[in-house]
Amino acid sequence: MANAQKTKAQPADEVESLRRRVRELEAVNARLDQQVAEQTAALARADARFLQERRERERVEDALRHRAEFETLIALLSKHFLNLSPQEIDEGITYALRVIGEFAGVDRSYLFLFADEKKTRLDNTHEWCAEGIPPQRQHLQGVPVEAIPWWMRQLHQLQTIHIPRVADLPREAAAEKALLRAQGIRSLIVVPLTSGGTLSGFLGFDAVREEKAWRPESARLLTIVGEIFAHVLARRQTDKTLQEREEQFRQLAENIREVFWMSVPGMSQLLYVSPAYEEIWGRTCESLRAEPRVWLETIHPEDREFARAALEKQRHGELTDAEYRIVRPDGAVRWIRDRSFPVRNAQGEVYRVVGVAEDVTERRRAEESLREAKEAAEAANRAKTEFLATMSHELRTPLHIVLGYTDLVLEEEFGALSDKQKNVLRRVRKNARVLQDLITAVLELSRLEAGQLPVNRRKVQVAPLLAEVEVELQDLLEQSGLVYASSLADPLPALYTDPDKLKVVLKNLIGNAVKFTERGNITVAARTREEGVEVSVTDTGIGIPAEMLARIFEPFYQGDSSSTRPYGGAGLGLYIVKRLLELLEGTVTVESQVGRGSTFRIWLPASAGLRVPVFDLRRGQWVLRVKG
């Protein structure tokens, strides 16, 4: 019973306690659940964070690896370029385009360079394409910059152009968009190339099969590639220019007939000799290079000392200009003109000598034959002058006798004459005088030409000299029926000249004035001009046409040379005037008007003959200067 009671009492308690326990357990359970949930959530959060961190780490690692690989690639490429010869650079660039293209996973990589100095056109110079991607290079030659304005603007500002989606290009890049679409390009990146701080072209990478975006890091690395390319291209340009210059110099030196040479001073070593040496010297360049001193032995023994002296001068940094003879192996002698110039280093020391040697044999020969011809001509002229002088003399003597007897007959020394006889005799006399004048002129001229006319200078006053001339021409002037007047300035400076020659000049001019003047006056005037005296002879005669003026001072020139001409003379008068004035250091000029008359002006320096030859350093020649 007790058990029953116990049992009776027990169930109620037990149930209660069981319920309690259940509740307690439930509470514990709920707490546990919550704890589990909380911990699970915390774990999930930690896991997510961990995942994110891992991804981030992986991304960074990936980027770092990519960058490291890219950097290694760039380092390899720049090393590759370093070892390339200028001829291999094109191939090297194409190779680099391939390596970077493949590394970056693009479809096409390429280089554009300006095609002209003015930078108006671009050429696609190098290109690499992935398999199955059509090349574009041949279509992209001479592309005008106006075709891609938006693009060019950015490139000129040296900005990289990154276009992840061609479809997203802005409206102002419509031209570029059309161009890229036509080539099937979806994404691209373009890096400017510079040379000397300005744009010289660009480097580009296209994605055709699918869109591609470049990491900023990669874009930056690409600019380094651009710099390497620009550097390599600039080097190629320099090499090319250098090569062209060398080529030009070589062409110049090797095709010119002169020998160019370069040696150390004193010729102990020859640095260069152009091939013309072989032709002129008849020896090989090699033989001269091997033994430069042999050059002296090629020189004619008579000129060797002189050549040695030139070498000595070169050693002291002097310019030389020497002409010497060489003897070729075949025994032929040639004349050489050899000029040399010192080349100095920064310290001013002569460390090289450059020279030009040319074969002047022909010139020397021509000079020689010219000299011979001149001597022959001079000898012939002398013979002619002597002949003329003799002839004139031989002619004058009988003419003198003719005139003398004519005068005597006319003066009726041998009996009375009829008027008719007198007239005939007067004509004989007149013509004999013309002949006499002519012979005098020819004689004068021949002596002038032979340089046999000595200048006998004295102090001469112009006025009395003119008076003498008037007296000597009195007959002529009176017979002419012209009015003769003279007008002399007072005072006139005295001249130091040859009065006889001055008289010949004046008589010729006044004689011509009378001869060519029908009626009117002849005026002789004298005045001071430019430290000398000017004498003019003016007539009112037929005048001289303008086209003749320049020629009347030529020997044997006559205004009217027809056989029916009314005036006497041989066309020598004015030539003699001119030559005499040259001797007296004076001048003669003429002004004339047809039908109105002529004025001949002569001028003589007061100081002529008082001058002495002085060497004018500035002009490098002898000039006459007044003594004292």
Ligand code: ADP
């Ligand atoms: P010539 O008088 O013997 O013919 P000149 O040498 O004295 O030779 O003169 C050359 C030419 O110049 C003359 O033939 C003449 O035509 C022209 N001439 C010279 N003096 C005069 C002058 N005073 N008036 C016109 N013509 C003149």
